[in-house]
Amino acid sequence: MTNRKTLFAILVVCDIILIAAGAWWFWPRAAAEAIDFDGSRALAHAEAQMAFGPRPTGAEAHRQTGDYILAELTARGWKTETQEFVYRDAPARNIIGKAAIGRGPVIIIGAHYDTRRHADRDSASPTAPTPGANDGASGVAVLLELARALDTQDSRYEIWLAFFDAEDNGGIDGWEWIVGSTHMAQTLTVRPEAVIIADMIGDADQQLFFETNSDAALSAQLFQIAAALGYGEQFIPAPKYAILDDHAPFAQLGIPVVDLIDFDYPHWHTTADTLDKISADSLERVGRVIETFIEQNP
Numbered sequence: 429m430t431n432r433k434t435l436f437a438i439l440v441v442c443d444i445i446l447i448a449a450g451a452w453w454f455w456p457r458a459a460a461e462a463i464d465f466d467g468s469r470a471l472a473h474a475e476a477q478m479a480f481g482p483r484p485t486g487a488e489a490h491r492q493t494g495d496y497i498l499a500e501l502t503a504r505g506w507k508t509e510t511q512e513f514v515y516r517d518a519p520a521r522n523i524i525g526k527a528a529i530g531r532g533p534v535i536i537i538g539a540h541y542d543t544r545r546h547a548d549r550d551s552a553s554p555t556a557p558t559p560g561a562n563d564g565a566s567g568v569a570v571l572l573e574l575a576r577a578l579d580t581q582d583s584r585y586e587i588w589l590a591f592f593d594a595e596d597n598g599g600i601d602g603w604e605w606i607v608g609s610t611h612m613a614q615t616l617t618v619r620p621e622a623v624i625i626a627d628m629i630g631d632a633d634q635q636l637f638f639e640t641n642s643d644a645a646l647s648a649q650l651f652q653i654a655a656a657l658g659y660g661e662q663f664i665p666a667p668k669y670a671i672l673d674d675h676a677p678f679a680q681l682g683i684p685v686v687d688l689i690d691f692d693y694p695h696w697h698t699t700a701d702t703l704d705k706i707s708a709d710s711l712e713r714v715g716r717v718i719e720t721f722i723e724q725n726p
C-alpha cells in the first residue's frame with residue numbers, strides 16, 4: 429500500500445507539473461499571437477509607396493499606388509471595391525477592402541493615399557510635391573498590415589479598410605480638402621458603428637493627443653487600449669488639436685469617428701516628409717491599438 433500511495437503521489441505531482449508546463453507554454457504564446465501587427469511589415473508598405481514617387485491625385489504614381497493597394501488587399505483575401513469619380517478634371521478613386529467573412533455592424537478604418545501636390549510650407553521649394561512619407565504613406569501602411577494581421581473571421585464586426593483619394597490638395601488650384609472621404613460618406617448605404625482614421629501617425633518622435641472633432645468616448649476607449657499596451661508616452665489622453673481631416677464627413681452624419689493624428693510634425697507639407705522621419709515602432713503602436721480594438725472589443 430505504501431508503494432501504491434507513493435506512486436499515486438508521484439503521478440499527481442507529475443500531472444501538476446505537466447499542467448503548469450502546459451499553461452506556461454501556451455498562455456503567453458496565445459496572448460502574443462493574438463495581437464500580431466508587425467511594424468516592420470508596415471514600414472515595407474510605406475517604402476513601396478515612396479518608391480512610386482510623389483502621389484498627388486491624377487498622377488501616374490498615384491494610379492500605381494492605388495493598384496498596389498488593390499493587389500495587396502486581394503492577396504490577403506479581402507474583397508475590393510472602387511469608387512471612381514472625376515474631381516476638377518482629375519480621375520479620383522476611393523478603394524475599399526471588405527473582409528471576406530463579414531457579419532455584424534460595420535467598422536471602417538480609413539486613411540488617405542494621395543499626397544499633396546505642392547509642399548507649400550517648404551520655404552525653399554514651395555512648388556515641389558511633398559514626398560508624403562508620414563502624410564500619406566504611413567496611414568496606408570498601417571491599413572495594409574492590418575489587412576494581414578486582423579483576425580476578421582472571429583470578429584463580431586464587418587471590417588472595411590477604406591483608402592481615401594484627394595484628401596490633401598486643399599487650397600491648391602481651387603481644390604477642397606477631404607474630397608474622397610466626403611464622397612464615400614455621402615454614398616454610404618450602411619451606417620457604420622464606428623470609423624477610425626489614421627493620418628500622419630508614423631513620426632519616429634510620436635505623440636498623439638485627443639483630436640477635438642473626434643468622438644470623445646471612442647477616443648478615450650482607443651487611448652485606454654494604448655495605455656494598456658504600454659504606449660502611454662505616445663498616446664497622451666489630453667485634447668490638443670482640432671483638425672479638418674477625413675473624419676469630418678462621417679462626424680457630420682453623427683457617426684462615432686476618431687482621427688488618430690500626430691500633428692506635432694515639423695515636416696508637414698514640406699519636401700522633408702521623407703521615409704527617414706517615420707519608424708516601424710510608431711506604425712506598430714497605432715496598428716496594435718486598432719487591432720486590439722477590433723479583436724478584443726467585447
Ligand SMILES: [Zn+2]
Pocket residue numbers: 544563596697
Ligand atoms: Zn496633408
